[in-house]
Amino acid sequence: MVTLEVMPMQDTISISLASIEEGKELKDRYDVIILGSGPAGLTAAIYCSRAKLDTLVISGTLPGGQLMNTHMVENFPGFPHGIFGPELMMNMRMQAERFGTTILDDVATSVELLNEPFIINTVDKRFEASAIIIATGASPRKLGLKSEEIFAGKGVSYCATCDGPFFKGEDIVVVGGGDSAIEEALFLTKFANSVYVVHRRDKLRASKIMQERAFSNPKISFVWNSVVDDIIGDKKVHGVIIKDVINGERRELRCGGVFIAIGHEPNTQIFKGQIDMDERGYIKVREYTKTNIEGVFAAGDVHDPIYRQAVTAAGFGCMAALDVERYLTEKKYKH
Ligand code: NAP
Numbered sequence: 001m002v003t004l005e006v007m008p009m010q011d012t013i014s015i016s017l018a019s020i021e022e023g024k025e026l027k028d029r030y031d032v033i034i035l036g037s038g039p040a041g042l043t044a045a046i047y048c049s050r051a052k053l054d055t056l057v058i059s060g061t062l063p064g065g066q067l068m069n070t071h072m073v074e075n076f077p078g079f080p081h082g083i084f085g086p087e088l089m090m091n092m093r094m095q096a097e098r099f100g101t102t103i104l105d106d107v108a109t110s111v112e113l114l115n116e117p118f119i120i121n122t123v124d125k126r127f128e129a130s131a132i133i134i135a136t137g138a139s140p141r142k143l144g145l146k147s148e149e150i151f152a153g154k155g156v157s158y159c160a161t162c163d164g165p166f167f168k169g170e171d172i173v174v175v176g177g178g179d180s181a182i183e184e185a186l187f188l189t190k191f192a193n194s195v196y197v198v199h200r201r202d203k204l205r206a207s208k209i210m211q212e213r214a215f216s217n218p219k220i221s222f223v224w225n226s227v228v229d230d231i232i233g234d235k236k237v238h239g240v241i242i243k244d245v246i247n248g249e250r251r252e253l254r255c256g257g258v259f260i261a262i263g264h265e266p267n268t269q270i271f272k273g274q275i276d277m278d279e280r281g282y283i284k285v286r287e288y289t290k291t292n293i294e295g296v297f298a299a300g301d302v303h304d305p306i307y308r309q310a311v312t313a314a315g316f317g318c319m320a321a322l323d324v325e326r327y328l329t330e331k332k333y334k335h
Contacts, residue, residue, distance in 0.1 A: 024102055029128040030056040032324050033120050035108050036135035036267075037093070038065025039310045040300025043317030044133045044324075045096035045103075051325045056127065057096065057103045058120065060267070064089035065137050066301075067310055069159040071187050076310050085161075088310070113274045113293050130331075131295045131324045134271065134283060135317060138264035138301040138308075143175065147231040148260070155237025156258050160184040163257075164191050170256030173198055173240050175228050181261035182206040182214045188259065189219040196253060198223045200245055223253070231258055266302050280305065289320040295331075297323050 032048050034041045037059035048055040062068055070085030079088075097103060104122075112119035117128035140158040142148060148156055157163040160174075164187055172192045174185045177199035185195045197214070202224040204211050214220050223242060229250060230241040239254040268281045276284040276292040283291060283303040291298050299320035300313035 026102065026104065026125070027054070027056075028126070029117065030054045030102075031129070031328060032056075032131045032133060032321075033058065033118075033127055033129035034133040034135055035111075035120070036060050036065065036137055036300070036302070037063050037103065038067065038089070038135065038137045038300060038313060039092065040137070040302075040313040040317035040320070041065070041133070041135035042089070042092035042096050043314040044135060044299055044321040045101040045317075046092070046099060047318050047321030048133075048324060049096060049099035049101040051321070052100075053325065053328065055096075055101045056129070057101055058108050058122065058127075059103060059105045060136055061107055063103075063105050064093065066264075069161050071161045071183070073310060108270060111270055111274065113271075113296055116295060118296065131328055132297065133289075133317075133320045133324060134268075134275070134291070134296065134298045134302055135300045135313075135320070136267040136302050137313075138266045140260065141263045141265050143228060143260055143262065145228070145230060151231050151233060151237050151258070154235065155233060155256060156231060156260065158260055160187045160259055163259075164188050167191050167257045169193050171196070171254060172257045172259060173228065173253065173255045174259045174261060175199075176261040176263070177201060177204045177206060178261070178263065179206045179210055180263070182210040184259050184261045185220050186210075186213055186217060189217055192219065192257075195220045196223050196255065197221070198226050198228055198240075198242060198253075200227050201225065228258065264301065264308070266305075268302060289316060289323050295327060297327075 031053040032055050034044050034057045037057050045057050067085035067089050072082045073085050074082040106122045108120050110121045118132050120127045168191045171194045172188050173196045174181050175198050185197050188195050225246050226242045228240045229243040232239050239252050242253050243250050266281045282305050283298040285298050285303050289297040297320040299316035301308050
């Protein structure tokens with residue numbers, strides 16, 4: 001059974017996704033195992049299970065993926081008034097389960113892809129699969145400061161939707177200049193006294209519509225050509241040290257919270273040495289979703305540093321599932 005927990009919190013929604021559908025037994029072997037449960041993984045699951053492939057999804061550390069930390073999704077086709085990220089993921093999950101997908105809320109700790117059947121290990125389970133779809137997505141990039149680690153959860157956050165309500169009446173710093181940073185800044189204005197967007201250049205990377213919204217919001221101001229050089233505080237954050245990248249000057253900016261939104265890095269650690277990747281760790285694909293290993297496919301942010309949209313990830317998930325289906329059918333005929 002999947003539990004849906006909707007908690008009214010301003011206009012945010014919180015949904016917890018429960019583990020395996022009631023009464024469903026885990027097997028040792030599946031036709032296809034999908035690693036990751038964001039739009040790519042769950043779309044792949046819908047297609048695979050509709051094609052009557054025995055399908056297991058191992059959801060990963062954040063069941064539902066990055067959209068679980070997103071507020072309103074306004075650009076996913078079919079929702080003219082937008083849809084909350086967690087609600088969208090809940091729908092995808094229910095849709096996959098409706099067609100027979102088994103979803104295990106666990107984390108794959110290692111993979112053995114040299115020979116078929118491929119092997120996926122979690123801490124206490126071992127599964128075999130004839131095909132694999134890697135849809136493990138990406139995680140927030142860090143600034144790399146020691147103080148960032150020290151104050152993580154004590155004023156440093158990577159998710160305004162999750163933590164914004166804790167910063168009521170505070171002055172907040174948001175780091176970054178892309179859509180994520182602007183989205184976070186706009187959302188935080190619901191709670192914060194003021195929001196400073198600290199960006200390393202003098203122009204935003206964010207889309208025009210997001211820029212317009214930010215520029216016209218009286219609570220948001222911009223600190224251009226600047227980086228956060230340090231985060232200061234005692235038990236919690238009291239401020240940041242801002243460094244001007246043009247003249248090198250450093251100054252303190254008082255704030256109660258720091259939200260870091262400077263992009264993402266692919267979650268590919270467990271595939272290192274087995275799957276070909278580029279220098280940033282993104283999985284290399286050929287013919288759309290194929291990796292260097294026959295029978296192992298990739299979909300979504302894990303191989304796509306360019307588009308990185310929920311709808312493109314879903315599209316890649318669909319493509320990977322169709323490729324798996326063809327691969328398994330051809331293999332069956334060969335034997
Ligand atoms: P992004 O577009 O890559 O932007 C990252 C931002 O962080 C850039 O402004 C970059 O600066 C800055 N940055 C990177 N590393 C930094 C560092 N070490 N120190 C300081 N600043 C750093 O990432 P994103 O904003 O997460 O967006 C990713 C994708 O998701 C995009 O395609 C975006 O359109 C999409 N998205 C869409 C929505 C929406 O439509 N509602 C919301 C969120 C994200 P530079 O500009 O100088 O490179």
